[in-house]
Amino acid sequence: MxxxxxxxxxxxxxxxxxxxxxxxxxxxxxxxxxxxxxxxxxxxxxxxxxxxxxxxxxxxxxxxxxxxxxxxxxxxxxxxxxxxxxxxxxxxxxxxxxxxxxxxxxxxxxxxxxxxxxxxxxxxxxxxxxxxxxxxxxxxxxxxxxxxxxxxTDPLQAEHFLARVHFFSEWQTIGEEGWTAQKIMQFHAEHKLFLLSRAPDVKRTLGRIIAQGFDNDEHPESVALKYMTEAQKGLSVLTKRGRIAHAMERVVGKLPNMTKQDKKEIVEVIHQFRKGLLPRSAAMILLSHHINRNDANNPIHKNFIAPIPMNMGLMARV
Ligand code: SF4
Incomplete structure (x- = not known):
């Protein structure tokens, strides 16, 4: 299959x-x-x-x-x-x-x-x-x-749509055997940077949906469905360079064991991306290099850095 x-x-x-x-x-x-x-x-x-x-x-x-x-x-x-x-x-x-x-x-x-x-x-x-x-x-x-x-035909729209598809696909795979409160909270936690970089207002709303759902004793399947419906509604609006760059800076700020020189270099590349002088792939490749060296197994970073396969070529065009 x-x-x-x-x-x-x-x-x-x-x-x-x-x-x-x-x-x-x-x-x-x-x-x-x-x-x-x-x-x-x-x-x-x-x-x-x-x-x-x-x-x-x-x-x-x-x-x-x-x-x-x-x-x-x-x-x-x-x-x-x-x-x-x-x-x-x-x-x-x-x-x-x-x-x-x-x-x-x-x-x-x-x-x-x-x-x-x-x-x-x-x-x-x-x-x-x-x-x-x-x-x-x-x-x-x-x-x-x-x-x-x-x-x-617009690479920005294509990349963003594919990211939404992969986000949905992951939600679907995790929920295949049924949703639990634990699974929903984990999914949300592991996608917080992804959401921050694409739909920051919705990230907060989603947190509320989860909290209210469980306060009201709602079935986890119903909370999970409300969660994804609201998430996709928010994600239907195209993200901006600045939001992606801001999320990248958050990652840099949290990575342990970065030298001052490493930080300076990567912050400069992110800055160039923010100004439209470098494509997203340049900053993402450098960032993933440091993530792999420092914090390789963190799914929060994986979901943010590689929401779609890099070899589709879209990251080099946005
Ligand atoms: S797939 Fe839709 S748009 Fe294409 S021919 Fe069929 S009905 Fe028309």
Missing amino acids: SSKPKLAVSACLLGKKVRYNGDAAEFRVLNRVWSEHLELIGVCPEVGIGMGVPRPTIRLVKGEERISLVNPKNGEDFTDKMLEYSEIQSDYLMSVGISGFVFKKDSPSCGLERVKVYRGDNPQAVRDGVGMFAKVFTTLYPHIPVIEEGRL
Whole structure:
């Protein structure tokens, strides 16, 4: 069995010829780089509801009571089929243990944001919708990290999304045999630097969720789910260089046995990273060198330094 985290992806992005016109919309980095580190699971909701390839184009149409998914040429309505399929497929994906989802932008089924929605006979659409499948998935499972492929062309967004996926995957692995209060507290403690560097306000909220949950005698499974839902909500906002640099300085401050010269050197490299003169990888490699010499087995540092595999090349571009 594969130990790579599983990532669901709109199937056309993986090069599958499942679009309405029989084409694919391959987003190459997924097949070429990401597939080495993640198990990619392709999903095409429109094929899933039996529309076949090629097929007529469909669109979101706002009615009085709900938004529907229809074929504008003949008015055929796919809403109920899509809603039913979406629930079943979302539950299935959760049961196989996905840790994230990359959706195809602009699609009336898969788009996550700014999808065209038509009103009545008006030929002008308003870009304020969410694809029907994506809407059901994110409503049912708000604790799963999601993104559109368009955002992944920005290395900062790609790196941050992958870090969220790995954070989630670890939470999933630890909780596989059931959550206990001890496990939740340990997970939080071991990810405190990671959270500090990416979503410092949420780190405090998460501490409160844990404390209140146990004060109120909540079941650990429920506390763990609330924890991850809130964590991913906070992590959905991109982090800043300054936050990462601040967390790096905290690590330097706590490492034992550093000479004055070592400290001076590394603080200077972090400073250059903060100013955008050096990539994150330069500071991280130097920092991990000192961590390995001084405090190698501390998971707090590992989770902060290597939230995603360094050989994906993203750290050198952010
Ligand atoms: S965007 Fe979604 S529904 Fe459309 S072809 Fe790609 S996977 Fe299928």
